[in-house]
Amino acid sequence: MRYQASVEVRLREGIADPQGSTIENATSKLGFEGISNVRVGKSIRFTLESANEKAAHKTVQELCDRFLTNPVIEDATIIIQGIE
Amino acid sequence: MRYQASVEVRLREGIADPQGSTIENATSKLGFEGISNVRVGKSIRFTLESANEKAAHKTVQELCDRFLTNPVIEDATIIIQGIE
Amino acid sequence: MSPTIGVVVFPGSNCEQDAVEAIRGLGAEAVLLWHESAEIGEVDGVIIPGGFAHGDYLRPGAIARFSPAMESIVDFAERGGSVVGICNGFQVLTEVGLLPGALQKNIGLKFLCKPVNLQVESTNSILTSQTKPGDILNIPINHFEGNYTCSEETLNELRNNDRILLTYKNNPNGSMGDIAGICNESRNVVGLMPHPERACHHLLGSTDGEPLLQSFIESANA
Amino acid sequence: MTEKIHRTLGLTDEELEKIIEILGREPNHLELAMYSVMWSEHCSYKSSRIHLKRLPVEGDHVLVGPGENAGVIDVGDDIAIAIRIESHNHPSYIEPYQGAATGVGGIIRDIFTMGARPIAIMDPLRFGPLDDARSKWVAEGVISGISGYGNSVGVPNIGGETVFDQTYIGNPLVNVLCLGILPKDRLVLGQASGVGNLAVLLGATTGRDGIGGVSVLASAGFGDDEEDADKRPSVQVGDPFEEKRLIECCLELLDAGLVVGIQDLGGAGLSCAASETASRGGVGMDFDVAAVPQREKGMQPYEIMTSESQERMLAIVTPDNLELVTQISNKWEIRSSVVGKVTQGGLLRIMEGLEGEVLGEVPAVSLHEDAPLYERPLAPPDDLESFQLDQAEQLPNPEDIAEDLLNLLSDLEWVTSQYDQQLFLNTVIGPGGDAAVLRLKNPSTGQDTGRGLAVTTDGNHRWCAINPRTGTAMIVAESVLNLACVGAEPKALVNCLNFGNPENPTVMWQLSEAVDGMSEACREFDLPVVGGNVSLYNESQGTNIDPTPIVGVIGVIPNLETPPPGMKWAEGDRLIVIGPEPEGLSGSAWAFAQGHRKGVLREFDYDLHKRICAITRELVQNKLVTAVHDVSVGGLGVATAEMAITSGIGCSLARISSHEALFSESSSRVVLAVNPEELINVEEILTNADIPIVRIGLANGDRYTIKGLLDLELHDMKNKWADHLPSAFEGGTTQG
Numbered sequence A, B: 001m002r003y004q005a006s007v008e009v010r011l012r013e014g015i016a017d018p019q020g021s022t023i024e025n026a027t028s029k030l031g032f033e034g035i036s037n038v039r040v041g042k043s044i045r046f047t048l049e050s051a052n053e054k055a056a057h058k059t060v061q062e063l064c065d066r067f068l069t070n071p072v073i074e075d076a077t078i079i080i081q082g083i084e
Numbered sequence C: 001m002s003p004t005i006g007v008v009v010f011p012g013s014n015c016e017q018d019a020v021e022a023i024r025g026l027g028a029e030a031v032l033l034w035h036e037s038a039e040i041g042e043v044d045g046v047i048i049p050g051g052f053a054h055g056d057y058l059r060p061g062a063i064a065r066f067s068p069a070m071e072s073i074v075d076f077a078e079r080g081g082s083v084v085g086i087c088n089g090f091q092v093l094t095e096v097g098l099l100p101g102a103l104q105k106n107i108g109l110k111f112l113c114k115p116v117n118l119q120v121e122s123t124n125s126i127l128t129s130q131t132k133p134g135d136i137l138n139i140p141i142n143h144f145e146g147n148y149t150c151s152e153e154t155l156n157e158l159r160n161n162d163r164i165l166l167t168y169k170n171n172p173n174g175s176m177g178d179i180a181g182i183c184n185e186s187r188n189v190v191g192l193m194p195h196p197e198r199a200c201h202h203l204l205g206s207t208d209g210e211p212l213l214q215s216f217i218e219s220a221n222a
Numbered sequence D: 001m002t003e004k005i006h007r008t009l010g011l012t013d014e015e016l017e018k019i020i021e022i023l024g025r026e027p028n029h030l031e032l033a034m035y036s037v038m039w040s041e042h043c044s045y046k047s048s049r050i051h052l053k054r055l056p057v058e059g060d061h062v063l064v065g066p067g068e069n070a071g072v073i074d075v076g077d078d079i080a081i082a083i084r085i086e087s088h089n090h091p092s093y094i095e096p097y098q099g100a101a102t103g104v105g106g107i108i109r110d111i112f113t114m115g116a117r118p119i120a121i122m123d124p125l126r127f128g129p130l131d132d133a134r135s136k137w138v139a140e141g142v143i144s145g146i147s148g149y150g151n152s153v154g155v156p157n158i159g160g161e162t163v164f165d166q167t168y169i170g171n172p173l174v175n176v177l178c179l180g181i182l183p184k185d186r187l188v189l190g191q192a193s194g195v196g197n198l199a200v201l202l203g204a205t206t207g208r209d210g211i212g213g214v215s216v217l218a219s220a221g222f223g224d225d226e227e228d229a230d231k232r233p234s235v236q237v238g239d240p241f242e243e244k245r246l247i248e249c250c251l252e253l254l255d256a257g258l259v260v261g262i263q264d265l266g267g268a269g270l271s272c273a274a275s276e277t278a279s280r281g282g283v284g285m286d287f288d289v290a291a292v293p294q295r296e297k298g299m300q301p302y303e304i305m306t307s308e309s310q311e312r313m314l315a316i317v318t319p320d321n322l323e324l325v326t327q328i329s330n331k332w333e334i335r336s337s338v339v340g341k342v343t344q345g346g347l348l349r350i351m352e353g354l355e356g357e358v359l360g361e362v363p364a365v366s367l368h369e370d371a372p373l374y375e376r377p378l379a380p381p382d383d384l385e386s387f388q389l390d391q392a393e394q395l396p397n398p399e400d401i402a403e404d405l406l407n408l409l410s411d412l413e414w415v416t417s418q419y420d421q422q423l424f425l426n427t428v429i430g431p432g433g434d435a436a437v438l439r440l441k442n443p444s445t446g447q448d449t450g451r452g453l454a455v456t457t458d459g460n461h462r463w464c465a466i467n468p469r470t471g472t473a474m475i476v477a478e479s480v481l482n483l484a485c486v487g488a489e490p491k492a493l494v495n496c497l498n499f500g501n502p503e504n505p506t507v508m509w510q511l512s513e514a515v516d517g518m519s520e521a522c523r524e525f526d527l528p529v530v531g532g533n534v535s536l537y538n539e540s541q542g543t544n545i546d547p548t549p550i551v552g553v554i555g556v557i558p559n560l561e562t563p564p565p566g567m568k569w570a571e572g573d574r575l576i577v578i579g580p581e582p583e584g585l586s587g588s589a590w591a592f593a594q595g596h597r598k599g600v601l602r603e604f605d606y607d608l609h610k611r612i613c614a615i616t617r618e619l620v621q622n623k624l625v626t627a628v629h630d631v632s633v634g635g636l637g638v639a640t641a642e643m644a645i646t647s648g649i650g651c652s653l654a655r656i657s658s659h660e661a662l663f664s665e666s667s668s669r670v671v672l673a674v675n676p677e678e679l680i681n682v683e684e685i686l687t688n689a690d691i692p693i694v695r696i697g698l699a700n701g702d703r704y705t706i707k708g709l710l711d712l713e714l715h716d717m718k719n720k721w722a723d724h725l726p727s728a729f730e731g732g733t734t735q736g
Ligand SMILES: Nc1ncnc2c1ncn2[C@@H]1O[C@H](COP(=O)(O)OP(=O)(O)O)[C@@H](O)[C@H]1O
Pocket: D042, D043, D044, D052, D055, D065, D066, D067, D068, D069, D070, D071, D110, D266, D267, D495, D496, D497, D529, D530, D531, D532, D533, D534
């Protein structure tokens, strides 16, 4: 079976986000008001072959833990969808 | 009103994604099989003050067009949710 | 006998020849170690040089840490061998877990290449033994992701155990505690963002990198 | 059917006629696509070639002149230096980051194609004004693109220029120069030879990037959805990591002597590389489109042949060596595929499988040598006379001369600190000096030769707007003087001619005048032109940019045991200016800042200029001066202010009697700071050489004062200088 995986890698709460603060500063200079708490993460999408959804989820989880995130500062949200 | 905005910035289809292909190569070296079409984008989350949802959407759209993306190579998906 | 220093080369590394040149300039031997070879040979010390291993794609060091050479280097370090990660090498050492914390993008989101003043905080390490506490060293930085980040807990541990070796006089990148370089618990593994090899020749504006690399060579000799 | 298509592809009716004549039949679509890209202005230089022929190209030390991927000169000790400059102006306006990044990638490939290791880049840049948000967005993107690609691929950036002016508001200029070093005997040329040899494509996969004008073929009914056609990205994305591996892989192949010839893929992609290698080698090639690794599904042969996907090289190898070539490519994780075979005769045949169907068949040479050559009409502007009568010398005196000076000061650190400047441990003087200085180390042994290389890039659209011929000559003269300031002898010049629309006779006149000015100056200075690039159609909304020729000059420093003096003077130094009396303000940065862009340029004296260069070189090499800086943009005011700021020591100046004396940019002048104990000696040397000298003052204190004109605190001046760019960019940038 083929699945579409979408992984959002985000900085853990409490970890400072230099990209987010830079964007936040820029928005106010550009005249956008009222924007706050900007946090920047990565969105990684891919397709994978797997026996079933559960197995797919397991693979992606492992990929996140070992490789896609740095657990010292990041965590990930995983979404898996079957492709017909 | 306060809203939570989530913007996913992705490279348009057909635009080369060197980062995605490098990650793809690495997954197979790490022993993960069957992973393909890796594409890497950005996910940007923030809160904003706005009169209503429509206005919030408009602001975020403008922010995307003027600042967060270059429409020549990138697309953005915007999700806006009210915060109680 | 002068020691032999192994300098690791990943695809995308680019400061390996500079490290070799600086090490040879100080009288030691240097050899390149290809990332795909698990055999690191009879080296007395290891440098993981600067550059963009695997393009720094995903995160700096994220792919490099899985190289066969890194496995051997982790072994080597655990046996007490001297290991220094410079810039990208520092990032690799945090990814592979030999050093705590992580290196994020610089505050201001700009790549920064310029000479900075560093203060020696601890002389108790393989990289700083030949310096004096409080010494100010003028050495260039050259990075986009040099903003040292860790938990409060880790920061306290680094502080309490005298594991912060070098700090910035004028923090250029947002690093926690102005950290420019740290070591592991046994003090034989060091990571630093500045490039001492770029400050070892009078034509290049500073020779303040020499005492650092001298210390390292000395430790490898021991 | 072709009748309609050829025009949308940018070919004229006459050009189509010529193709029919060459082939003896109507071209098919694939062939037409190949001619259209190869005969484009960008690839064929059809408007400029006739003028470029006037440039002097000869020199005993020239190993390779114009016509190859890069110029190569012999710098002694069996070391050769490859040098080339190129523009990426149009892509950088659309996608500043990637446009500039791929510009860096392209020029670096031109250098290692010659067998040289790229050791430095320089980036002369021009943007719209700093009060325009879009121009700042372009500038920010371009600079981070150069930084992102250059740093990662591992080539230090040692200098360049950053200029902001109204004339570039809809059309920035992004030029990049690259320098490479090689053992003289490793020089390779981009040619195929040996019938039966294989063409091996190395590097990235081929996608639909940069197909540009050719994509109209699709909408003209080529089996592709019309809808897809405009979605097709023409923007290329750079991959510095691929390029870094490609450099290492190619240099290892060359070191091992495994390739017969090698060629980078730039403009016009495979069409250009395949036909160029074949025609240079006087052979033909069978080319298999099916063997080209593709990034996207369903690519048409014309797309494969014209794609400008980045980070690809075409190597010509003997069948015997193929296995070793594959091994080395694998080591560097570089894709390699056999895509063609060298054949007898001169035909380039595009096929589906080497034994398969022939999709197109053209004489390889015809794509280059038969390209049209235009002698476009040229004419000076109609209003030249009134233009020349309206001179900046007639402007009213400044209300606040100190303010005018401060407005001309700008520290470029905001730009240059984003670039790795020191990799390879060669950089003795990086960005910010009169010329960049590198240690010259033997590329095979790493041994320091004790000598140095010096490089500078220069352009000045203000001078060239006033007088393209004299302006261009002044630029060359300035470069040569810049090299003298670091003690270097000039050896060769490369240039990038950035001009407007060549179909406009005034623009063609500007181009022709600039080429004449450059030729004249190069002959005077005995400086061969070893390469360059022409970028035309730099216009927006019908307005052409001011003519902007950029030159890069490389020189050699015979003895580099200590760093050259640079701009830092010492407390108590005597300050003198050597050279002619300053005259004229037209075309100066000061005049342009007042919105005045007309008038005449004063001619300069070649003989005096050469003597000034020689004496400056002598004083620098013999370490008789503490500091040296040539007088250029912003005149004596800016030159001395920069010296004071970098030194952190003020000065008291006199004998600068008017704003004209302060801001005039007339050529051939140098500020020298001399230790009082050396003063008599230095002045004697100068007098003996019949060099005009003016003592202008003393380096001291913490103020910058000019008797009778102005008095500033050095500290304030420095802050203003340092803050110029950061405060402009922190004000926010946006793409529109
Ligand atoms: N202004 C110029 N002065 C001298 N030579 C030039 C000039 N412009 C282009 N050339 C030469 O013409 C040749 C072809 O240039 P070009 O087609 O841009 O090369 P590439 O295919 O590598 O991009 C090069 O050798 C270049 O040096």
